[in-house]
Amino acid sequence: MSRRTSTQxxxxxxxxxxxxxxxxxxxxxxAGGVGYGATCDTSAExxxxxxxxxxxxxxxxxxxxxxxxxxxxxxxxxxxxGECAGDSDCxxxxxxxxxxxxxxxxxxxxxxxxxxAPVCTPRGRCEPACVDQTDCDGDEVCNPDIGxxxxxxxxxxxxxxxxxxxxxxxxxxDCTQASHxxxxxxxxxxxxxxxxxxxTDCGAGQVCSNDLECETRCESDLQCTNxxxxxxxxxxxxCFECLEDPQCTDGEKPVCIANGCExxxxxxxxxxxxxxxxxxxxxxx
Numbered sequence: 388m389s390r391r392t393s394t395q396x397x398x399x400x401x402x403x404x405x406x407x408x409x410x411x412x413x414x415x416x417x418a419g420g421v422g423y424g425a426t427c428d429t430s431a432e433x434x435x436x437x438x439x440x441x442x443x444x445x446x447x448x449x450x451x452x453x454x455x456x457x458x459x460x461x462x463x464x465x466x467x468x469g470e471c472a473g474d475s476d477c478x479x480x481x482x483x484x485x486x487x488x489x490x491x492x493x494x495x496x497x498x499x500x501x502x503x504a505p506v507c508t509p510r511g512r513c514e515p516a517c518v519d520q521t522d523c524d525g526d527e528v529c530n531p532d533i534g535x536x537x538x539x540x541x542x543x544x545x546x547x548x549x550x551x552x553x554x555x556x557x558x559x560x561d562c563t564q565a566s567h568x569x570x571x572x573x574x575x576x577x578x579x580x581x582x583x584x585x586x587t588d589c590g591a592g593q594v595c596s597n598d599l600e601c602e603t604r605c606e607s608d609l610q611c612t613n614x615x616x617x618x619x620x621x622x623x624x625x626c627f628e629c630l631e632d633p634q635c636t637d638g639e640k641p642v643c644i645a646n647g648c649e650x651x652x653x654x655x656x657x658x659x660x661x662x663x664x665x666x667x668x669x670x671x672x
Contacts, residue, residue, distance in 0.1 A: 420487075422447045422466045423576060425585035430623070434586035434595035436576075438623055441466060446585050456644030458667040463489045468645070470666075485511055506535035510556050530557060553578055574599070586624070594624040620646070644668055 422437045425446040430439050433446035439454065441447045447466025449455050455468035463472050469489015471477050477484050477491035483499070485492050492511025494500050500513035508514055514536065515522075517529040523536035530540040538559055539545050539552035545559035551567065553560045560578035562568050568580035576584060581599035583589050589601035596602045603610070604624030611617045611626035618630050627646035628634075635641050635648035642652045649668035651657050657670035665671050 420465055421445045423574070423584040425587075427585070432585060432587050434589075434623060434625065435584050435599050436597060437466065437585065438625070454645060456647060456649055456668050459489065460666045460668070461489065465489070476666075483511060506533055508533065508535060508537065508557065509554070533557075596625060642668075 421441070421443075422445045423435075425433065425437060426444050427433050427440035427446050428444065430446075433440050435446075437446040437448050439447050439450055441450050445466065449462035449466060449468050452460060452462050455462050459468035459470060461469055461472045461476055463469050463486060465487065467489055470491050471484035471489060472486065474482060474484050481491035481493050483492045483495050484490070490511075493513045494507035494511055497505060497507050500507050504513040504515050506514050506516050516534050517523055517536050520529050523529050527536040527538055528540050528544050529535075530537040532540060537557035539557055542550060542552050545552055549559035549561055551560050551563055552558070553563050556578075558578075562575035562578060562580050565573060565575045568575050572580040572582045574581045574584050574588075576599060583595035583599055583601050586594045589595055592604055593601045594604045605611055605619035605626050606621060606624075608617060608619050611619050613626060616626040616628055618627055618634055619625075620627055620630055629643035629646060629648050632641065632643050635643050637648060640648040640650055642649055642656055644652060650670050651664035651668055654662060654664050657664050661670035661672055663671050
């Protein structure tokens, strides 16, 4: 699943003062947010996990479903590919779409949960209730705020390596906002401090990679030495698994979708014994 953050309410200030790092938040695009907050005039200024400059000048992962694949077929209003854009995209077992993350979940409130697991956590999962610490595993705490076992309830429950309790997931993390990160990796993305979110965060001749690290811009396939990403997209300067279908030489994954090789794009790509191409670009009965 792709990573998100909040920007839109104060986008005008971003443009006015040219600061994007303040908006590199964590763990999903907040309500109304688009992309990671990186602004752009062209896609060449984007990169990382948000390589496209959308019509209003924000770097995004997608502007339509054709930009998505790899199990996340829907382009959400936040500019990221995900499982869903609305409840109708979700299966019966996980019927609710968390639009900020593009993720199907089990619940929105406790009323959506059953007797065995009656508590709906902030991440939309039904969990058993707890009364005290004896009801929880050794690496969890009985969270008094929700009455269920979680990894943490406050920062005091977290180790030095992940010192912050993220209130949106109740898990221990490195950061929840950019101010928690240092100069070398100043952007907080998905609760990790990262070096870059767009190409303009990097030095001359470099681009922001899919791993959100600055790397040398490629000009040809010869510079793509990672066997998992052997093809150079000269427009973005990044190396990918594929740019077009013929580069997917594995017979089981013959089509290139969003720069990754997949089983199918449409039903016609599938064999007779598995004739349906599902939303995760996999053939099934």
